[in-house]
Structure formats: structure tokens, C-alpha cells
Amino acid sequence: MFHFSRGIPPQEAIPSRQLAEHTAAVLRDSEDRVFQYAPIGNHTGDAALREQLAAFHSVGAEQIFVTNGSLQALDLLAAHLLAGDRKDVYVEAPTYDRAVQIFERHGGRVSGITLQHDGLDLDALEARLATRVPALVYVIPDFQNPSGVTMSEDKRRRLVQLAETHDFLILEDIPYRELRYGGQAPAGFFELAPAGRVLTTGSLSKILSPGLRVGYVIGAPETLGALAALAEGTYLSPAPLLQAVAAQALAAGLAQENVAGIRELLGPRHDGAVKAVRELLGEDALLAVPHGGYYVSVHLPVATDEATFLKAAAADGLKLTRGSGFYPGDAAPPEGKVFLRLPFQSFEPDEFAAGIERLAAVASKG
């Protein structure tokens, strides 16, 4: 069975041994503190961790708010940003399905803007803005989950301009940003935009450890204060022990070191995946060459409907995620095609190619 499904880090991409050592060191120094409540009224997060995350992103510690993983950050942001009258949220189509569910749960009206090989279709966005301005535009600008697309720096600058002109917020989600295996990184939105225009959610899950459950928001201190009050009223605080371990691991340079290791591990897997897709499914099928992250994705012509196709694939030993689930609202893959997210991070190139070969066989059958 080929599992082209969940985007979890390969075990070799998590420095468990070193994290265990950092945990032991934190317990030696602070065992009383980490098993007690976090100090009250300071629920933007552990001070040392905020400083480390700030240094990692070259921002001030007052611009960092720590949460129980970045999904929780999105949930708090959705509650906060959709509390007013504006309920529209524009997202990339396709986009991260859990984010759409969160916006909708908080009363958002989510609609999709087509994602091109270099990011959001900004002409389509501009046309949409002429009729209705959203509360926010949500983007995953680097090695997007599920498509692997990275937004070009030109598009980023133009999106910031549009946000300034029409007065909406940009919410960027950057869990994969550090995992670049080639090419040049465009500037992050939080570096490009004036203060208060952008909120950024980040995570240690893909660069250090998902088990730490450390997510964070980079943003204006006033907004972070409101989020922290909401977080305190929802779960008090993230666990002091895990925050302290994350802080110490970052201070020791473990994330940076681990990212270098991940690049070495996943760079060849990325190249193999792109090559296999090009050779076996055709250049046209590929949405973009990611140069990073965990995913390549395709629009694959099929003669049947998606459900029938996925069933045939499963019968041939291919576990695939239902691609239409990544399309919000009325958005859908191009007519006659299915969208497939193909996580490559856990496959050696030859294994991945064998899976794609099987996928090509299923597709050719009908």
C-alpha cells in the first residue's frame, strides 16, 4: 500500500534524542516551575521562547504569541478577526482544509480564488474586491499545503498593495517556510507589509517536533494581547515544560541544525518526486515545482468521477486524500480532472516513482 496521504514528518526529521536531552536539562533546572501553572496575566507565552522565536524571525519578542500548535492559533485568530461585521474570507483554491473549517466554524463566509503556479490569481482577486472586501485573505505562501506552490515576491508585493488599498488583513501560514531545497526564498509577508496589515502563523512541527505542540502568531502587540486574553479564557496557557524545552532547543541552535538535516534528507526526495511526476504523469499535470516542503500536486485527467477514481486507486494499493476536499465552497478542480496532493517527504525517490507508476496505471485505465 502506498500512503499518499497525511503530511507527517519522517521520524528521521525529528531530533528526538536531542529533544529528550533538552527536556532532561529543563527538568534539572526548573522542575518546580514547569509542573506548576504558568504565571498568570502573561499568557502570550513563555518569555524565553518568545525571545527565541522572535530572534528566529528577526522580529521583536512583543510581536510573538505562543499557542498549542498553529491550528489553535488559526482558531483564535478566526474567533478574533471574524467577530466584526465583515465575514468574508478569501482563500487559495485549493487550500488547507482544516483552515477552511475553522473559518466557517467562526461564522466566516469562505470563498476560493484560483491558485496559479506562482500563487493566488490576483486579477481574479482584484475583480472580487470590486464587489466585496473580505475581513481577511488567508494564504500559505511557501510550499503550500496541499499544492506545493510558492507565491512569487512580485505577487506578494501586489497583494500587500491591494490589502492597503482595500483595507483587509493578510493572514499567512508558514509552517513549511524553512524547508527550502532549492531556489531563492521570497520575502515573508510580515517583512513586506506595514505593521498591523499582516498576521503570520508559524509552527515548530515541521522544523523541530510536532509533539511539542508549539505554534505561534507574529503580529501587532495589540492584536496579540486580544488573542492572549481569548486563549487564557479558553485553555489558560500552553504547557510550561514544552515551551521551556522548545526555548532551550532553539537557543542551542537545534532547529537550524535540524532544518539543515531535513534539507539534505528531503532535497533528493523532492527532486525524485518532481522527476517521477513529470515522466509518468506529464509536465502538464504538475501544478508547480515546489523546491521545498512536503508536497507535489497534480491535476490529473480522469474519465470517471473522483469517488470512483479514488476507489479504483485504493483497490490498486494507493491511499490518496480526496483532492476536492481542499477546494473551499464552490471552487473545484478543472473540469474532467482530479486534484491530487502527493506528499513525498516519506518516500525514497524509487519508492515514490513506483507509487506514481501505479497511479499512472490507474489513471490510464479510466
Place this chain on the structure above:
Amino acid sequence: MFHFSRGIPPQEAIPSRQLAEHTAAVLRDSEDRVFQYAPIGNHTGDAALREQLAAFHSVGAEQIFVTNGSLQALDLLAAHLLAGDRKDVYVEAPTYDRAVQIFERHGGRVSGITLQHDGLDLDALEARLATRVPALVYVIPDFQNPSGVTMSEDKRRRLVQLAETHDFLILEDIPYRELRYGGQAPAGFFELAPAGRVLTTGSLSKILSPGLRVGYVIGAPETLGALAALAEGTYLSPAPLLQAVAAQALAAGLAQENVAGIRELLGPRHDGAVKAVRELLGEDALLAVPHGGYYVSVHLPVATDEATFLKAAAADGLKLTRGSGFYPGDAAPPEGKVFLRLPFQSFEPDEFAAGIERLAAVASKG
């Protein structure tokens, strides 16, 4: 300065050393697992922890759902239980202020029913039920925060009867239940009521460690499944490491052992606090003799308003929590009195008495 304010465990009531040892043992056995994502689709919690919590409460593991602390459990429950048409939530007056805020955040219409020395005024509740049946009645039946009141078993049985007759849910919150220093424990609601009538939220914060951020719900498996889906869509899962440490500590009997230690530590503090209040503020002021938990509370006659009184107290070195904040909606302390929650868990009897002496002096002045 006397801090009669936050209800945090005294450091001696948290077995930090042993928890650090259990953490080291978990890391020796499972360092890869605990730094990875939790297994997907199983977000009711770590299997070993669910079994331990189930054994602790003599229920089945399928009746346990683990969350990031019990406040998060209340938040998920409020979202789930207030999603329908019924929006009324009846609570004790006074009650835990953060719970009221959570119900209101999720669209609940919260109103208070007077809390008597032996629990909710059920005649008042019954009269209220004649006009409107709530979605749920929220109670903290053991050593209530903020009052110290325990609901009698007779009242519990009658509340279950009312819930059956009028068809509403009982939500009981039992963080302090194990901390009994005298008298006999009434049965818990989850032991008294038919399946599906009661949901119980519990926590390891007061019996083991707040830093673990382990809360849980005891309830019917269908409800827990819905809560788990909501939790997965909000924060994926609680941290695997902390759940594993909690499971191992419970398996080793550490919570039971620690509770015995807390009883020895806090029993005399409780007795001292009750004695001081009786002697210095008068028997009439005391809402109840708690026989457990962290709090005694009083209705104290004052000549001024609450804000003026608290200001005078602060000027005399007494930090008090604003008691009216524990009264939901239109409810309020009796005319001419302020409500004061007096946490005793961190004071030796003579220290507590010195604080109460000062409180009596402030009260007599104004």
C-alpha cells in the same frame, strides 16, 4: 501583603521530583513517539492515560476524553452543547467566573440560581424550570470554587430527577473532588445519573500538576466522539509527552499518594481557616464549612460599596478577588454584603488568621 486571590496549588502539593523522574522514564521508552504527532483519528486521548483515568473514576476507558486542561474541556463542551436551539445555562450563584464567560462566548444565556450551604436552591431551580428548561445546569458540586460549598447527596439525587423529568443535561466540574479533609463524600453525578444525562469535567491540576495541562471529560462515548472531532479541528491533540507522563504517574499511584499528602498538608490549613473566619468574622458570615478543597468564603456586611471596600482592603495590604465577579448575570450577593472567596491552601493557620484579622479590621472601619 496577604494574597487572598488565585487558587494555585502550593508548591509542596505538586510532586515535581517524581514527575521529572516519570518524564525521564517516558523519554527512555518512547522518545520517538512523544515528539511526533499523536496518531490521527484517535484524538480522544492517549490510550494508556484514558485507561488510567477510567480506573481512577471506576468507569470505562470509552467514557474518557482527554483535553488540554479542564477549561479547554468546558470550552469544547459549551461549543457542542449550545449549538442547538436551547441556549439557557443555569449555574450556581456564585460560580466559577471563567465558566460563565465560556458559556456566554458560545452563545449561552447564563443565569444564576442561589447557592445554599448544601448546594443549589432546588426549589428556585424548579420554579425556573416551569418557565424555561435550559440546555444544561452547570455545577461544581465538591468544595466549590469560589464558595467552598459541597452539594448534599439528597440534592444531587433530586437534581438528577429534575434533569430526567424536564430533560436537561447536568454538567459537573470536579477538579477539587479528591481533596476531602473530613466528612463523607457524596456520590458523584456520573455515578448517580443514567447514561447520557451527565457530563463530568475533571483535571489533574489539583491532584498531580497543573503544568501537565491534563483535563478530561467523563461522558457517553457518542458525545465524546463529537467533542474529539471538534478538538481535532481546533488543536489536533494534546501533547503526547505530557499525556504519557500523566499515564505513567497515575499507573504508579502517584496521584493517590499525592492526594494523601495534600490531605495532610491542607487539612490543618482548612481547619485553621474555618476557625479564623468563625472567630473573627462570625459564624453567620461563613457560607459553609468546606471540609475540602482550597476555599472558604464569606458574605461580609459592609457599609460601603464593593469597589470602595476592596480599595480600603488593598490599602491595608489585603489582595482580594472581586466577589461580585463570581455572580452571573443579574445575580448578586445579599444586599449590604460583599462576597469574598478566601483561598486557604497556601497559608499556615496563623498566617491565615492574621490576614482575616486584618480583613475584620477593614470591615469594621467601613
